[in-house]
Amino acid sequence: MSANGSPSGKQPTATYDSPFLKACRREPVPHTPVWFMRQAGRSLPEYRKVREGVGMLESCMRPELVTEITLQPVRRHGVDAAIYFSDIVVPLKAIGVDLDIKPGVGPVVERPIRTRADLAQLRDLTPEDVPYITEAIGLLTAELGSTPLIGFAGAPFTLASYLVEGGPSRTYENAKAMMYGDPELWADLLDRLAEITAAFLKVQIEAGASAVQLFDSWAGALAPADYRRSVLPASAKVFRAVEGYGVPRIHFGVGTGELLGLMGEAGADVVGVDWRVPLDEAARRVGPGKALQGNLDPTVLFASREAVETKTREVLDAAQALEGHIFNLGHGVMPSTDPDALTRLVEYVHAQSAR
Numbered sequence: 001m002s003a004n005g006s007p008s009g010k011q012p013t014a015t016y017d018s019p020f021l022k023a024c025r026r027e028p029v030p031h032t033p034v035w036f037m038r039q040a041g042r043s044l045p046e047y048r049k050v051r052e053g054v055g056m057l058e059s060c061m062r063p064e065l066v067t068e069i070t071l072q073p074v075r076r077h078g079v080d081a082a083i084y085f086s087d088i089v090v091p092l093k094a095i096g097v098d099l100d101i102k103p104g105v106g107p108v109v110e111r112p113i114r115t116r117a118d119l120a121q122l123r124d125l126t127p128e129d130v131p132y133i134t135e136a137i138g139l140l141t142a143e144l145g146s147t148p149l150i151g152f153a154g155a156p157f158t159l160a161s162y163l164v165e166g167g168p169s170r171t172y173e174n175a176k177a178m179m180y181g182d183p184e185l186w187a188d189l190l191d192r193l194a195e196i197t198a199a200f201l202k203v204q205i206e207a208g209a210s211a212v213q214l215f216d217s218w219a220g221a222l223a224p225a226d227y228r229r230s231v232l233p234a235s236a237k238v239f240r241a242v243e244g245y246g247v248p249r250i251h252f253g254v255g256t257g258e259l260l261g262l263m264g265e266a267g268a269d270v271v272g273v274d275w276r277v278p279l280d281e282a283a284r285r286v287g288p289g290k291a292l293q294g295n296l297d298p299t300v301l302f303a304s305r306e307a308v309e310t311k312t313r314e315v316l317d318a319a320q321a322l323e324g325h326i327f328n329l330g331h332g333v334m335p336s337t338d339p340d341a342l343t344r345l346v347e348y349v350h351a352q353s354a355r
C-alpha cells in the first residue's frame with residue numbers, strides 16, 4: 001500500500017484525489033467529473049492529421065502516436081480523465097488472431113470461430129505480446145499529471161460477437177446459435193476470452209492505468225436470463241482478476257437497461273448507462289454501493305446550444321441522489337460531432353455541478 005492508499009502504489013496522490021477517481025469511489029467531489037467514450041480520435045481534426053496514412057491497428061502499436069492521440073482530447077476539452085487510445089480487438093491481434101479494422105466497418109476476422117478446433121486461435125496473452133502498451137502508458141502517466149488514465153478492454157461477449165460472426169453484426173445469429181446450441185463450446189470460448197481480457201487489463205494497470213472500463217457494447221442484444229447464465233460468469237471472472245489492484249472497474253454496454261443490475265453484480269464499481277434509462281431509475285436497478293456513469297444521448301450534441309444545456313441539466317438533475325456520478329455520453333462520440341460542442345459541454349457540466 002502506498003501512502004495514498006492505492007494498493008498498486010503506482011498513483012501519485014494528486015491522481016488518486018482527482019474528481020474522477022473520487023466519484024468512482026463515491027466520495028464527495030468539487031464538481032462532477034466528465035469524460036467521453038471515444039473522445040480520442042473520431043471528431044478531432046488533429047487526430048485525423050496524425051493518423052494520415054497509418055492504419056488503425058498499426059497506430060495502436062506506436063507508443064508515441066498513442067500518447068499523442070490519447071492526450072489530444074485532454075488538452076482540447078479539459079476532460080477529467082484520459083482514455084488510452086487502442087481498440088478492443090488489439091489483444092486478439094496481439095496473440096495472432098488474423099483480423100483487421102476496416103475503415104467505416106469495424107473489426108473483421110479472417111477465420112471466424114465456429115468449432116472447438118477454432119479455439120486454438122486463442123492462446124494466452126503475456127505482457128511481452130503488448131510491449132507498446134506498457135511503453136505508451138509510461139509515457140502517458142508522465143505527461144498526464146493529476147489526470148487519471150482509463151485502461152479498457154472488450155468484454156468476453158462483445159469480443160466473441162466479432163470472433164464468431166467474423167465482423168460487425170446486427171443480429172448476432174452465429175454467436176447466439178453457438179450460445180444456445182453448443183453451450184459448452186460457448187462457455188469455453190468466453191472463458192478463454194475472460195483470461196485474455198484479464199491479462200490485458202493487468203498489463204494496463206501494472207503500467208499505471210488508474211481505472212479500467214470493460215466494454216460489453218453489444219450485451220444489450222441478450223435477454224437477462226441468457227446474460228446471467230451464459231455471459232455474466234465470464235465477465236465476473238475478468239472483474240475478479242483485477243479486484244486486488246484497488247482501481248475502479250467500470251462496466252458499460254449499449255441498450256442494457258434490462259441488464260443494469262446484473263452488470264453491476266458482475267463485479268463493477270461503476271456501471272455505465274446509455275441514454276435510454278434516466279440515471280435515477282438506473283440507480284434503482286443497479287442498487288446501492290455503485291457509482292453510475294452517463295448518460296447524455298450523443299446525438300444531442302448536434303442540436304442547438306440551448307438544447308444541449310437543457311438535456312445536460314436533465315442528466316445532472318437525475319444524478320442528484322446518486323452515490324457517485326461520472327458524466328459521460330450514453331455511447332461514444334459520433335465522428336461528425338463538432339469538437340467545440342464537446343469543449344462547451346465539459347465547461348457547462350463543471351459550472352453547473354460546482355460545489
Ligand SMILES: Cc1c2[nH]c(c1CCC(=O)O)Cc1[nH]c(c(CCC(=O)O)c1C)Cc1[nH]c(c(CCC(=O)O)c1C)Cc1[nH]c(c(C)c1CCC(=O)O)C2
Binds near residue numbers: 042083104106
Ligand atoms: C465495439 C467497440 C470497438 N472498439 C471499441 C468498442 C467499444 C466501444 C463502443 O461501444 O463504441 C472501443 C474503442 N475503440 C477505439 C477506442 C479509443 C479510445 C476512445 O477514444 O474512447 C475505444 C475505447 C478507437 C477506434 N476504433 C475504431 C476507430 C475508427 C477507425 C479509424 O479511425 O480508422 C477508432 C478511433 C474502429 C472500430 N473498432 C470497433 C468499431 C465498432 C469501430 C468503428 C468502425 C468505424 O465506424 O470506422 C470495435
